[in-house]
Structure formats: structure tokens, C-alpha cells
Amino acid sequence: MDTQDRVIGLGGLSRLELGMRPSPLEHRPALASGLDVDVDLWVKRDDLYGPGVGGNKIRKLEYVVADALQRGCDTLVTTGAVQSNHARLTAVAGAVCGLGVHLVLDGDPVEKSGGNLVLDRLAGAELHFVRTQTWDELNAATQAVADELAAAGRRCCVIPVGASMPLGAVGYADAYLELVSQLDEMGVQAEYLVHACGSGGTQGGLLAGRALAAATGSGVTRAVDGTAASSHATLPRVVGVDVAKSKGELGPVVTEIAAGCLALVGSEAAVAAEDLVLVDGTGPAYGVVTPEGADAITVALRTSGILLDPVYSGKALGALPELVEGGVIRRGATVVFLHTGGSPALFAPSYADAVVDLL
Numbered sequence: 553m554d555t556q557d558r559v560i561g562l563g564g565l566s567r568l569e570l571g572m573r574p575s576p577l578e579h580r581p582a583l584a585s586g587l588d589v590d591v592d593l594w595v596k597r598d599d600l601y602g603p604g605v606g607g608n609k610i611r612k613l614e615y616v617v618a619d620a621l622q623r624g625c626d627t628l629v630t631t632g633a634v635q636s637n638h639a640r641l642t643a644v645a646g647a648v649c650g651l652g653v654h655l656v657l658d659g660d661p662v663e664k665s666g667g668n669l670v671l672d673r674l675a676g677a678e679l680h681f682v683r684t685q686t687w688d689e690l691n692a693a694t695q696a697v698a699d700e701l702a703a704a705g706r707r708c709c710v711i712p713v714g715a716s717m718p719l720g721a722v723g724y725a726d727a728y729l730e731l732v733s734q735l736d737e738m739g740v741q742a743e744y745l746v747h748a749c750g751s752g753g754t755q756g757g758l759l760a761g762r763a764l765a766a767a768t769g770s771g772v773t774r775a776v777d778g779t780a781a782s783s784h785a786t787l788p789r790v791v792g793v794d795v796a797k798s799k800g801e802l803g804p805v806v807t808e809i810a811a812g813c814l815a816l817v818g819s820e821a822a823v824a825a826e827d828l829v830l831v832d833g834t835g836p837a838y839g840v841v842t843p844e845g846a847d848a849i850t851v852a853l854r855t856s857g858i859l860l861d862p863v864y865s866g867k868a869l870g871a872l873p874e875l876v877e878g879g880v881i882r883r884g885a886t887v888v889f890l891h892t893g894g895s896p897a898l899f900a901p902s903y904a905d906a907v908v909d910l911l
């Protein structure tokens with residue numbers, strides 16, 4: 553990778569340019585009709601952001617890997633589920649930056665490749681399969697791999713699950729500001745931004761970005777007297793759909809990441825408690841395909857040619873009718889769905905069969 557691909561990002565932090573900005577913002581009324589939901593629907597295509605099929609982890613890794621390079625690291629070590637999108641994108645980001653990548657994957661060894669594992673292996677990552685019961689055990693297993701590599705002379709950067717740490721979240725503070733200026737340019741006033749929440753970094757970053765926008769007036773057209781003009785005054789509320797509720801309580805994690813992110817970019821802005829909107833869309837458990845998720849995957853493909861995944865983006869979009877029914881989202885409102893990617897998981901045999909069986 554060329555050094556000119558490193559730029560100064562938000563808060564003066566170093567950032568790699570792995571994706572093309574801005575990611576597209578598309579008006580998708582047919583998708584809303586197909587889902588039978590009464591909102592004016594837009595889709596922010598972060599599934600198209602970055603290399604290796606792209607997805608939300610790239611914006612986080614742009615900051616985290618830039619920092620690893622600055623610190624002279626030669627190896628990235630991270631962790632996730634066997635079909636982790638974050639692991640796949642760390643494998644690709646590390647490869648294009650000339651770094652070694654070790655992935656500690658939570659599950660039994662899989663000999664036959666499918667879904668994200670194909671790309672993990674093609675990108676040259678070393679895979680370590682471990683069976684753990686808790687996050688603590690998985691983190692300990694990841695640290696053990698890093699310690700062994702360090703003992704062999706490697707300089708490791710250990711990235712937590714989902715790169716959900718304040719530095720990674722800066723990528724989504726950035727993304728929120730990018731969205732607000734797109735909306736402003738297009739003259740669209742969106743009230744809500746809906747997305748899948750798994751390890752909390754995306755929502756933490758988006759909330760930090762919203763606090764930054766509110767503090768600076770970014771994207772908000774000001775009337776002459778300094779009050780926000782009504783024509784362009786909306787900063788969309790961030791609505792996270794928790795797809796990993798079975799793994800633990802996410803709210804405090806999101807809030808802590810948002811605060812850490814704001815501190816990192818040198819802002820005194822804060823996220824108020826009422827700004828955190830996190831609703832449960834997990835279904836029976838993390839990674840278990842639901843009928844609503846399978847329906848959203850089918851409708852998105854048939855109406856709009858958009859590929860969703862069964863673990864994150866399918867469940868989040870599948871929750872939209874319920875969010876309107878339940879009053880979390882106002883009927884008739886303008887809504888942006890942040891498509892966070894994940895489509896390679898759809899091609900893992902277990903997920904592919906589970907989705908097709910629900911048709």
C-alpha cells in the first residue's frame with residue numbers, strides 16, 4: 553500500500569484511505585413497499601465501502617490500522633465468530649498494508665471453506681479455532697496467540713472484537729458527519745438512522761458523530777439569528793437494532809465507546825442518556841436466522857438488487873416494520889437504513905440453507 557493513502561482524519565488522527573467516500577445514499581421506495589412499511593426509505597451503502605467486499609468494519613480499521621502502522625506493528629491479531637465479517641475485513645486490510653494477520657475464531661475447526669472463511673484464507677490470514685463460552689475466555693485466547701507471536705519477535709496490534717473501541721468508532725463519527733452533509737446537499741430531512749448493532753462500535757461512533765454535529769452545527773443550516781432553520785434542522789436519531797442481545801447488555805458498552813471516541817477527537821461534546829436508542833432484534837440468539845431477517849433479505853434482493861446478510865443487516869432491516877408498529881419510528885418518517893454489509897456470510901453453507909429453508 554502506498555504511503556499517500558494515509559491522510560489526516562477526524563480530530564487530527566491518522567487514517568488510511570481504504571474506501572471511496574462518500575458511500576452512496578440511495579432512495580429506495582420500492583424496498584419500503586416490499587417490506588410493507590410506511591416510511592420514506594433511504595439506504596446508506598456502507599456495504600460497498602472498502603476492499604474485500606466491504607462493510608462497516610473498514611471505516612473502523614482505517615483508523616485502527618493507521619495507528620498500528622504508526623506504532624511500527626507488523627502483525628494484526630483479532631477475534632470473532634467463525635463467520636466474522638470483522639475478521640474477514642481485518643484479513644484484507646492487513647494484507648493490503650503488508651501486515652501479517654492472525655484470526656482467533658470462536659468455533660470448531662472448519663476444514664471446508666465457505667462464506668467469510670474463503671476470503672480469510674485467500675487473504676493469507678492464519679486461522680486459530682478456539683471453543684470458548686464467554687467473551688473473557690475468547691479475549692484471553694486472543695491474547696495468548698498475541699503473546700506467543702510476541703515471544704517469536706512479532707510486533708502485534710491486538711484489535712478487540714468488531715474493532716469496537718474508541719479509535720475504531722471514530723470511523724463512524726466520520727460516517728455520521730458524511731451522511732449529514734449528503735442529506736443536506738440532497739435537501740433530505742431524515743429523522744432516523746437505523747442500523748445493526750453487534751459489538752457497539754458503530755453505534756458508539758454514530759452517536760459521537762451526532763453529538764459533534766449538534767455541537768458544531770455541521771449540516772444544520774442556521775437562520776440569521778443563529779437558531780437552527782427549520783428547513784434543514786434535522787440530525788437523524790440513531791436507532792441501533794441489537795442483533796447480539798443473547799451475548800450480553802450492549803447499552804453501557806455503546807455509551808462508553810461514544811464517550812471515549814469524543815475524548816479521542818478532542819471534543820467536549822457529550823451523548824445524553826436519551827440519545828441511546830437500542831432495540832432488541834436478536835430473535836432466538838445471535839447468529840440464528842429469523843423469518844423477518846430472511847424476508848428482508850429476499851425483499852431487498854428482489855426489489856432493489858441489494859444483498860443483506862442473515863446475522864446483521866437482514867435482521868436490522870427486518871426489524872423496521874416492528875419499529876414503526878411499536879412507535880420507535882414515526883409512521884411516514886424519512887428513514888435512512890445504514891447497510892453495514894456482511895453479505896459473504898450468506899454464502900456460508902449453514903446460513904445459505906437456513907435462509908432458503910425459510911422462503
Ligand SMILES: Cc1ncc(COP(=O)(O)O)c(C=O)c1O
Nearest residue numbers: 637750751752754864892893894
Ligand atoms: C455486517 C455487520 N453489520 C453490523 C455489525 C455491527 O457493528 P458493531 O459490531 O460495530 O456493533 C457487524 C459487526 O460485526 C457486522 O459484521
